[in-house]
Amino acid sequence: MSVVTNTTTIGAIDAPSRRNTELALLVFAVAIPVFAYANVGLAMTDKLPSGMLGYGLGLGLLAGVSHLVVRKFAPYADPLLLPLATLLNGLGLVLIWRLDQSPRLIQRAKGLFGAFHPDAPKQLLYTALGIALFIAVLMLLKDHRILQRYTYISMAAALFLLILPMFFPAVNGAKIWISIPGLGTIQPGEFAKIIIAVFFSGYLMVKRDALALASRRFMGLYLPRGRDLGPILVVWGISILILVFETDLGTSLLFFGLFVVMLYVATERTSWIVFGLLMSAAGAVAVASFEPHVQSRVNAWLDPFACYKTDKTGACEQIGQAIMSFGSGGTLGTGLGQGNSDLIGFAANADFILSTVGEELGLAGMMAILLIYGLIVERGVRTALAARDPFGKLLAIGLSGAFALQVFVVAGGVMGLIPLTGMTMPFLAQGGSSVIANWALIGILIRISDTARRPAPAPAPSPDAEMTQVVRP
Amino acid sequence: MNKPLRRIAIFCGLLIMALMIRDNWLQYVRADELNAHKYNRRVQIERFAHERGNIITADGQPMTASKETSGSDYKFKRTWNNGTLWSPVTGYNSQAFDSSQLENIEDKILSGNDDRLFFDRTLSMFTGEKKQGGNVVTTLNSAAQKAAFEGLGDKKGAVAAIDPRTGAILALASTPSYDPSVFAGNTKADSDARQKLLQDKDKPMLNRALRETYPPGSTFKVVTASAALENGLYSSIDEPTRSPLPYTLPQSTTPLKNEGSIPCENANLKVALQWSCNTVFGKISDDLGNEKMIKEANKFGFNDEVFTPVRADASVYPKDNRPQNAMAGIGQASNRATPLQMAMVAAAVANDGKLMKPYMVDQLQAPNLDVLSKTQPEKMSQPLSAANAQKVQALMENVVTDGTGKKGAIDGVTVGGKTGTAQHGLNNSEKPYAWFISYAKTDQGSPVAVAVVVEDGDANRDDITGGGLAAPIAKAVMKAVLKK
Numbered sequence: 014m015s016v017v018t019n020t021t022t023i024g025a026i027d028a029p030s031r032r033n034t035e036l037a038l039l040v041f042a043v044a045i046p047v048f049a050y051a052n053v054g055l056a057m058t059d060k061l062p063s064g065m066l067g068y069g070l071g072l073g074l075l076a077g078v079s080h081l082v083v084r085k086f087a088p089y090a091d092p093l094l095l096p097l098a099t100l101l102n103g104l105g106l107v108l109i110w111r112l113d114q115s116p117r118l119i120q121r122a123k124g125l126f127g128a129f130h131p132d133a134p135k136q137l138l139y140t141a142l143g144i145a146l147f148i149a150v151l152m153l154l155k156d157h158r159i160l161q162r163y164t165y166i167s168m169a170a171a172l173f174l175l176i177l178p179m180f181f182p183a184v185n186g187a188k189i190w191i192s193i194p195g196l197g198t199i200q201p202g203e204f205a206k207i208i209i210a211v212f213f214s215g216y217l218m219v220k221r222d223a224l225a226l227a228s229r230r231f232m233g234l235y236l237p238r239g240r241d242l243g244p245i246l247v248v249w250g251i252s253i254l255i256l257v258f259e260t261d262l263g264t265s266l267l268f269f270g271l272f273v274v275m276l277y278v279a280t281e282r283t284s285w286i287v288f289g290l291l292m293s294a295a296g297a298v299a300v301a302s303f304e305p306h307v308q309s310r311v312n313a314w315l316d317p318f319a320c321y322k323t324d325k326t327g328a329c330e331q332i333g334q335a336i337m338s339f340g341s342g343g344t345l346g347t348g349l350g351q352g353n354s355d356l357i358g359f360a361a362n363a364d365f366i367l368s369t370v371g372e373e374l375g376l377a378g379m380m381a382i383l384l385i386y387g388l389i390v391e392r393g394v395r396t397a398l399a400a401r402d403p404f405g406k407l408l409a410i411g412l413s414g415a416f417a418l419q420v421f422v423v424a425g426g427v428m429g430l431i432p433l434t435g436m437t438m439p440f441l442a443q444g445g446s447s448v449i450a451n452w453a454l455i456g457i458l459i460r461i462s463d464t465a466r467r468p469a470p471a472p473a474p475s476p477d478a479e480m481t482q483v484v485r486p
Numbered sequence: 487m488n489k490p491l492r493r494i495a496i497f498c499g500l501l502i503m504a505l506m507i508r509d510n511w512l513q514y515v516r517a518d519e520l521n522a523h524k525y526n527r528r529v530q531i532e533r534f535a536h537e538r539g540n541i542i543t544a545d546g547q548p549m550t551a552s553k554e555t556s557g558s559d560y561k562f563k564r565t566w567n568n569g570t571l572w573s574p575v576t577g578y579n580s581q582a583f584d585s586s587q588l589e590n591i592e593d594k595i596l597s598g599n600d601d602r603l604f605f606d607r608t609l610s611m612f613t614g615e616k617k618q619g620g621n622v623v624t625t626l627n628s629a630a631q632k633a634a635f636e637g638l639g640d641k642k643g644a645v646a647a648i649d650p651r652t653g654a655i656l657a658l659a660s661t662p663s664y665d666p667s668v669f670a671g672n673t674k675a676d677s678d679a680r681q682k683l684l685q686d687k688d689k690p691m692l693n694r695a696l697r698e699t700y701p702p703g704s705t706f707k708v709v710t711a712s713a714a715l716e717n718g719l720y721s722s723i724d725e726p727t728r729s730p731l732p733y734t735l736p737q738s739t740t741p742l743k744n745e746g747s748i749p750c751e752n753a754n755l756k757v758a759l760q761w762s763c764n765t766v767f768g769k770i771s772d773d774l775g776n777e778k779m780i781k782e783a784n785k786f787g788f789n790d791e792v793f794t795p796v797r798a799d800a801s802v803y804p805k806d807n808r809p810q811n812a813m814a815g816i817g818q819a820s821n822r823a824t825p826l827q828m829a830m831v832a833a834a835v836a837n838d839g840k841l842m843k844p845y846m847v848d849q850l851q852a853p854n855l856d857v858l859s860k861t862q863p864e865k866m867s868q869p870l871s872a873a874n875a876q877k878v879q880a881l882m883e884n885v886v887t888d889g890t891g892k893k894g895a896i897d898g899v900t901v902g903g904k905t906g907t908a909q910h911g912l913n914n915s916e917k918p919y920a921w922f923i924s925y926a927k928t929d930q931g932s933p934v935a936v937a938v939v940v941e942d943g944d945a946n947r948d949d950i951t952g953g954g955l956a957a958p959i960a961k962a963v964m965k966a967v968l969k970k
Binding site: 117274277278279281318321330333336337339340341342343344353356371375376379380383384386387390391394397398403406407410413414417418420421424425428429430 | 487489490493494497498499501504505509510513514516517519520523526528559
């Protein structure tokens, strides 16, 4: 038995369920946003916001129900994922509500669209839908390996979702939206992220040996055979097409990055990373050299204040405003409701919500938020390590890798570390597709972690272990 | 598969770490720079977010006020109680066009952002009081300022009045003036009003009392007389000056003329200043030489900017050749002075030769009226010995009782003065400037010294004399200070 524990994964045997830990953490994850909500109200209007009770109960109820569902359907799940996602979602709601109160943004909306619609109630609805989907995933998906059956359907669905926005008009320069009359807009890339991870996991699980072993060694690198290069070239081509036709660097980077990460994990060949980096760099440089939308993003990244010199009206000031917003927050921030992050105007509560965190909660708050994202990724990777089946491993690392890449691409863009892209911070930013898709992502991760941490069904020693058993006299 | 998984974990950790490092770079290392960035509207928003403190006269009247506005990022707007009267003192403060003068120099106090208000702010953070700006208490005397402004009327000119005993500035008027409240906001109307002021050929936004230099004309003879006594050229004001009439400028054949046929030949200093003899003071300046004249002028404050704390332009007594130096001795040639400078000349004489540094901010107050700092009067220089100063006082008082400055006399008060009519333009073709500098004396020393300059393009050339145009204004200002 002891031999078995050494060769199989971490914590697989007799793991406590940790459901009570999760419950205790959830209490904090609900309490912190409620306090933040009160804080915004007190800072902006000197009284407690009227919706505080309803908001607190709503968030508490959603968290409570999802906890009960996890307790019932995934009792051995990772205890951190649900509270962390709840906390981020709750804080996001507070920040969106805070920006709804901004007279500057209300005035701007009235000037541009003739009317102002608060985003927080809608976001609360989307959160409820997201948690409903999370519950549905846990209840319907009894074992994540079922997904393996849908490998090629997933591929078709993902391609469809990725290509769909090309046929819809560009919103703010990027074609990552589809609009359905009467329903609003959907960002299919958020859902495609999950579906394509399913496809990659299924595909790579089957092909990994061919990709890993049939290769020649050259200058310390394993060069794959020409025909094995096919899949990576196809994915690379699709991501370049996304970049060209949807002019969105973020989505493109996310899909290609996701594929390279999963390919590396599946084949354990460093050469894929080298190829991936070279190919993405070449593609990005080539597209950036002729695509004006990408070019302007790159220029704004290189000199965030350049357009202030040429354009006095300040129409192109997003990234400069975001950077000044961060700087103005300083170490401790201005306090919720007391900053001027609404100066960003455009997408202040969506793509740029992080600058409100930076300005009003300061460096301290930003570190906390980044650490929460880091922890979610860490729990995801840990789930991948603990998973017993290669499909689960690949799916878990794919989902958490995509999550990490998305956080990096968005936060890096807003902070001026890399060129800005049109994606949103998971859970924090306003946007229905994003919050619903990310709850589904957390649901799948919880499902995999439940399977991984569940006590092994039977002491079925692997054949490997049998063969290496030492027979003592 | 776990080895690459661990590597991916490290990679994800590196991504998050890169974000954290970048965030520290933005929010810690560059925080101050970005917070004060020139494109950062928060700087402006913060400046106008709280009720601005006021600039107040010595007698407690606020020159300024603050008004709550709506419809823009800026909550409060600066307003003035009689902006045309006070703009030469306060300067402007606009939401769109920055600020000037006291509004600019004392901005941190007025906006409430000064470090000295830190304790106040920390306290109000707990008591929930709204942040508020502190006040700037000036030395300006509202009666004297009104007298100066109304005396100038619709003529172009400037008045500077100082308390000779301390250097406190009592009046600082400049006409034509402007009302800074017309462009205190950030609307199109504000911008248009400012453009109109900037394009006005009468330059209403020029602070003539501090920032315009004029040839001082005959008022400069007070400095020349002081130089003669200080350098021992004459021991007494009754000693004949051994000056010829007519007098030809040195190294030249050009005669230096007097205004009319006045008794200037070999006149003593008393008679020479009484009649304002060009020949006598031209000769004195030449006898002393350029170097000694510069030295004395510098002691009165020439050739250096004065910070009151609002900057006053440097008056100029130039390094020059002999004939030009002789002309400079009667306040012509390249000799130029601000009205404040000539008030300092009168003040130094009135204060027995001790020149006090002129200042206009008496106190800085916290919003709760605690005094944050108080200006202590400071000696600037000693252009004259007390004995010689009294001799020059006798000269100037004689001018008012028996000479060209009779219109500056006040019943029952000892007044010393000097008129000036300064030629300017090519071949003196333009209308001259009328000057009058004076001081009044009481038994507690001299409480007021004034300099008035009137550049009146419309008056008849013969009427433009210091005695006629400028002396009545100086008299009104002195009376306002003396409360007569």
